[in-house]
Amino acid sequence: MNLREKITLTKDKKLSIYFPAGYPKKDSALELIPRLEKSGIDFIELGMPFSDPMADGPTVQEASTIALNNGMNIEVLFEQVKQVRETSDLPIVLMGYFNPVLQFGIEKFAEFCKSTKIDGVLIPDLPIEVYIQKYKSIFEAAEVPLVFMVTPDVSAERLKLIDQQNSPFIYLVAKSNITGSNTLFGTEDIESNLKSFSERPIETPVVVGFGISDAASFQDATKHFSGGIIGSAFIKSLASESADTFIESLR
Amino acid sequence: MKYSPIADEHGFYGDFGGAFIPEMLRKNVEELKNAFLYYSSEPEFIAEFKALLADYVGRPTPLYYSKNLSEKLQAGIYLKREDLNHTGAHKVNNTIGQILLAKRMGKKRIIAETGAGQHGVATATVCALMGLECIVYMGAIDIERQKPNVGRMKMLGAEVRAAESGSKTLKDATNEAIRDWLANVDDTFYIIGSVVGPDPYPEMVAYFQSVISDEIKKQLLEKTGKENPDMVVACVGGGSNAAGAFYHFIDSDVQLIAAEAAGRGVDSGQSAATSVLGTIGVIHGSQTLLMQTKDGQIVEPYSISAGLDYPGIGPMHAHLIHSKRVQSIAITDNEALSAGLSFSRLEGIIPALETSHAIAALERLDIQGKTVVLNLSGRGDKDLSTYLKHL
Ligand SMILES: Cc1ncc(COP(=O)(O)O)c(C=O)c1O
Numbered sequence: 214m215n216l217r218e219k220i221t222l223t224k225d226k227k228l229s230i231y232f233p234a235g236y237p238k239k240d241s242a243l244e245l246i247p248r249l250e251k252s253g254i255d256f257i258e259l260g261m262p263f264s265d266p267m268a269d270g271p272t273v274q275e276a277s278t279i280a281l282n283n284g285m286n287i288e289v290l291f292e293q294v295k296q297v298r299e300t301s302d303l304p305i306v307l308m309g310y311f312n313p314v315l316q317f318g319i320e321k322f323a324e325f326c327k328s329t330k331i332d333g334v335l336i337p338d339l340p341i342e343v344y345i346q347k348y349k350s351i352f353e354a355a356e357v358p359l360v361f362m363v364t365p366d367v368s369a370e371r372l373k374l375i376d377q378q379n380s381p382f383i384y385l386v387a388k389s390n391i392t393g394s395n396t397l398f399g400t401e402d403i404e405s406n407l408k409s410f411s412e413r414p415i416e417t418p419v420v421v422g423f424g425i426s427d428a429a430s431f432q433d434a435t436k437h438f439s440g441g442i443i444g445s446a447f448i449k450s451l452a453s454e455s456a457d458t459f460i461e462s463l464r
Numbered sequence: 465m466k467y468s469p470i471a472d473e474h475g476f477y478g479d480f481g482g483a484f485i486p487e488m489l490r491k492n493v494e495e496l497k498n499a500f501l502y503y504s505s506e507p508e509f510i511a512e513f514k515a516l517l518a519d520y521v522g523r524p525t526p527l528y529y530s531k532n533l534s535e536k537l538q539a540g541i542y543l544k545r546e547d548l549n550h551t552g553a554h555k556v557n558n559t560i561g562q563i564l565l566a567k568r569m570g571k572k573r574i575i576a577e578t579g580a581g582q583h584g585v586a587t588a589t590v591c592a593l594m595g596l597e598c599i600v601y602m603g604a605i606d607i608e609r610q611k612p613n614v615g616r617m618k619m620l621g622a623e624v625r626a627a628e629s630g631s632k633t634l635k636d637a638t639n640e641a642i643r644d645w646l647a648n649v650d651d652t653f654y655i656i657g658s659v660v661g662p663d664p665y666p667e668m669v670a671y672f673q674s675v676i677s678d679e680i681k682k683q684l685l686e687k688t689g690k691e692n693p694d695m696v697v698a699c700v701g702g703g704s705n706a707a708g709a710f711y712h713f714i715d716s717d718v719q720l721i722a723a724e725a726a727g728r729g730v731d732s733g734q735s736a737a738t739s740v741l742g743t744i745g746v747i748h749g750s751q752t753l754l755m756q757t758k759d760g761q762i763v764e765p766y767s768i769s770a771g772l773d774y775p776g777i778g779p780m781h782a783h784l785i786h787s788k789r790v791q792s793i794a795i796t797d798n799e800a801l802s803a804g805l806s807f808s809r810l811e812g813i814i815p816a817l818e819t820s821h822a823i824a825a826l827e828r829l830d831i832q833g834k835t836v837v838l839n840l841s842g843r844g845d846k847d848l849s850t851y852l853k854h855l
Contacts (some may be wrong), residue, residue, distance in 0.1 A: 263762040316760030362487040389488035
């Protein structure tokens, strides 16, 4: 079963956790991913850290810097994923900025994704047009689906294009902001935007990210959709070693 | 090969450029591109732009035959006096253009990044003029080394916010400005200060700066009977003053020289010589030459000059340098300092430290008997404390 099927198989809201590989320790993912699987997380967004993350707030920036200082890079990340795969089936989506992927080599990256059974790749600063024109054939040959972000006001034409990419899910950013900021889910504005987006004709399941920080915002954010992604709030809980309590508090 | 300051429809100059931005900014960038394409050929917009450049900025700036320097270097050297613009550098040409666009697009809040503080001052100035809120991001290190400009921005009513991440310089100020824009997409206009960033910024900023070479052509014709010099020399941080000075000469046989900052030396590990040290990569929404590690992490640049302390270069320059249309020369801190100090005494003009890199380049070039235009991008008041330490 692929990730898209897993997301749509049952009606319960899927919970995904984002953290950068290499944080807080170089090998943390090896321990964190099985632990998150046990605590009932549905899939992981594993960050490929970048020195200049332009869409990220202080929490992810700092975690990325620490990860890089710990020696994390894409090569090491794939070795870790390979190791994790020996004991865990938790779906993994890789998320990171374009430049490190470009330098790693797009073909090599797609091959490594294939051999480590990566479930999806999200590159926020790679626009879908450039992807289709230059890189789609490479990812398709490796059978690695990409995930694309949308905002609620996305045009019908563009949404259709994104819906046609066979993605595991569409990543909905409820309100444009940097990661870790407080999106006012539940307020009239956001709620009406989300509701009307949920009525748009798409086949791909929708998962909401950016600004979800606790059980209440998770509930409000995912009301009309398949699931939600939590990043900064989880990363903060890692620093205070209360990650398990934090995950428990979400359900 | 034919060269042009105009990008293709997707914002590319050869392999360089484009708009590598998160989806959240796409609508803003598209709106801006449409506004630029529309207004850059609308007579009323152009008339207002030109009137402000004339009466508020003080254009045309003189093209001054630099007698003393010409004698010293045995060439015919003309100085394009962008230092005489209101606010003291070329940066204001661009901020006037962008603020007029912001007005027409109904934006209420203006943000900018700044390195040397010249772009910050130029942005704060036009915001005061138009009555718009202004927030300028500036690296914490640059706030320290360009204090006079911080004071000017505050006096003009702008809020200066320190960028504390990374190398705490221009790159990081740009990151913070982009983050601000992401958080305020509805009401905010981002005035970028150089020919960098996602399409349409590089082409748009070059267009607003093109007044420099437009004037050079006319002034040179008047003074020498010929429109074209043999050579144009300019310093390059992101590359906006160079783009303006090269613009109308790009499709010609005029030699174009870009002086970049070598910092403590190209191989010292403390440098900002992007065209030598850079490889193709993506920074601030644009594919360009970029100083990076083999893993694609951006290298912290270094230059004594805050305006040249940037690990990338505008995509148009990346293309022109890559295809050898533009020749780049890397100038060290010390070369720039001593060129700036001796030029001040030779000509009675104190140049910005950025500009001193271009002046130093003259000594390295074969210019004997040639007609050379040096783009004097800015004045050096902001750099006095640095110069005085080396006097
Ligand atoms: C006087 C002066 N010249 C040059 C520059 C470098 O910028 P650019 O390469 O965009 O002209 C700056 C930037 O702050 C500046 O203040």
